Each structure stands twice: as structure tokens, then as C-alpha cells.
């Protein structure tokens with residue numbers, strides 16, 4: 001990279017970080033949604049009233065958005081998002097996790113220090129887990145078939161028990177239950193707040209074939225040996241502080257002809273191979289604030305996080321005598337007993 005290019009990229013990345021925070025605010029408060037619903041330009045007061053907000057704050061937000069070029073202004077000071085641009089504000093939802101993970105900053109700074117704590121778990125991060133969970137609400141049967149269900153696996157009707165390991169607040173677990181109405185789906189997590197939320201959701205949506213279980217001391221139920229046809233770990237394997245124990249326990253509860261599907265963010269284990277990859281850079285941010293501290297939250301503190309990468313993950317799975325099916329370097333990896 002040329003020196004000018006380096007300087008420009010560094011400075012615009014910092015500037016964009018500020019603007020992304022303002023985008024997050026607009027997303028959380030429904031300002032983008034409201035602006036997009038208007039069919040003609042509106043004043044800051046009209047926008048504020050439509051969202052039940054204070055006009056003065058909304059005007060400051062509009063000042064930022066219009067300066068950044070994401071909201072247009074008419075000569076008589078009315079604001080709008082051009083029709084053709086409206087579908088392209090979707091990633092405001094992704095920005096909305098920024099203030100949530102930033103709340104970990106003080107704890108994270110301590111973790112970086114040589115003599116500081118090793119990490120932290122998700123017990124103070126329910127908002128972030130709910131944000132992740134919210135993104136799973138659109139995972140319908142089509143999504144499950146295309147992104148999670150093992151190709152050429154058993155007929156759906158023959159699957160009796162499914163385990164969603166590290167289920168968080170449970171939206172995907174409930175989607176799995178809807179997808180497999182004849183099976184019993186178990187969602188397990190070590191996070192008490194998440195399991196409470198998941199149980200509330202189950203009751204509210206009146207889903208019968210799902211059960212949420214709080215895991216104590218990492219141990220899955222002793223009576224579950226060889227119980228599960230299919231086990232899913234979505235955004236979870238790289239977070240585990242004791243993956244060696246967890247994978248052995250997962251192997252124990254998997255039927256001999258069962259399959260495990262694990263999804264982890266797709267990053268190369270070799271930093272050199274991620275150079276210039278903005279998506280990998282973004283995933284490393286999430287990992288630094290959430291996943292690495294989780295994987296270091298208690299002994300033996302595997303310290304994996306997203307930076308563990310696809311190659312190390314595949315080696316780990318093989319080292320436990322498991323057989324990988326298909327592409328071992330995909331975000332989605334499928335494996336069974338050898």
C-alpha cells in the first residue's frame with residue numbers, strides 16, 4: 001500500500017467509525033425505518049414526532065446523516081432518503097451491535113493487561129446475545145435446509161432428538177423445532193439469562209417440541225448418551241473456554257450415525273491470509289470484545305475466539321477422532337464419529 005493510501009485509509013476508517021455509531025443510534029430509534037416510510041421529504045419535527053423523540057436530538061442526527069451523505073435535504077430544509085437508496089440502509093442493523101459491544105470496553109482493557117483478568121463470559125451481555133438472537137428470527141425452513149441441515153442426511157421424519165448447543169436466547173432452537181415438528185429439540189446454554197429468555201419465548205410462542213436446559217459445570221445430562229441424531233453449534237464452538245471437554249461430551253451424546261453441524265465466522269487461521277479482508281477485520285472486532293474473552297473466561301481458557309480460524313478448527317475436530325464431511329474450511333463444518 002502506498003503511503004498516501006495508508007494515511008487516507010487509516011483516517012477514513014476512524015471517521016467512518018464515528019458515523020457508524022450514529023447509524024446505530026438511528027437504527028435503534030427507528031429513524032431510518034420512519035424516514036423510509038415517508039413518501040415525501042419531512043422536517044426534523046415531523047420525523048421526531050413520528051418516532052416520539054425530541055426534535056433537537058433528531059436534528060443533530062440528521063445533521064450527521066446529511067453531512068455523511070446518507071440523508072438528502074431539500075432547499076426548504078426537509079429531509080429524505082432517495083427512493084433508490086432506501087433498500088441499501090439494511091446494514092444499520094449490523095451497526096447497532098457497536099454500542100452494545102463497546103459497553104465491554106472497560107473490562108476488555110483490563111483483560112489486555114498482563115496482570116489483568118483473563119476474560120469474561122456472557123452473563124453481563126444479554127443485550128448482545130439478544131441482538132445475535134434477533135438475527136436468527138428469519139432462519140426459516142428454507143434457510144435451515146440451505147445453511148445448516150446436512151446434505152444427504154436422514155429423512156426428517158426419522159430424526160427424533162436434536163441438540164442446539166450454546167442456544168443463547170433460543171430463537172434458532174425454536175425455528176429448528178418448527179422445521180422438525182416430529183422431533184424433540186433441546187437448547188442448552190451455560191448462560192442463565194439466555195435460558196430464562198428462551199423459556200419465556202417458548203411459552204409465548206407455545207412451542208411444544210422444544211426444551212431449554214441450563215448446563216451446569218459444562219456437563220450435559222448423564223442420561224443423554226447417544227441420544228441425538230443432530231447437534232448444532234451456531235457461533236459457539238470458538239467461544240468455548242473448554243472445547244476439549246465440550247467436544248468429548250458432544251461426542252458422547254451423539255448417536256453413532258448422528259451428525260454435528262457447527263457454524264463459526266469464516267476467518268483464516270493464518271493472519272497473512274486475511275490481509276486486506278475487511279470482513280475478517282470486522283469479525284476480529286467482534287471476537288476481541290466478545291468471543292476471545294468468552295473463550296478465556298475460565299480455565300482451561302482455550303483462548304480460541306474467531307481468530308482460531310477455519311484451519312485450526314478443522315485440526316481440532318480431527319484430533320478428537322471425528323470425521324469431517326465435505327469442505328472443512330467453510331464457516332459451516334459438518335462432522336460425525338469416525
Ligand SMILES: C[S@@+](CC[C@H](N)C(=O)[O-])C[C@H]1O[C@@H](n2cnc3c(N)ncnc32)[C@H](O)[C@@H]1O
Pocket residue numbers: 122129132133136165166167168169172188189190191194215218233234235236239240241246
Ligand atoms: C455467541 S453466542 C451464540 C448463541 C446462539 N447460538 C446464536 O447463534 O445466537 C455463544 C453461546 O455459547 C454459550 N456457551 C459458552 N460456553 C458454553 C458451554 N460450555 N456450554 C453451553 N453453552 C455455552 C454462551 O453462553 C452463548 O450463549
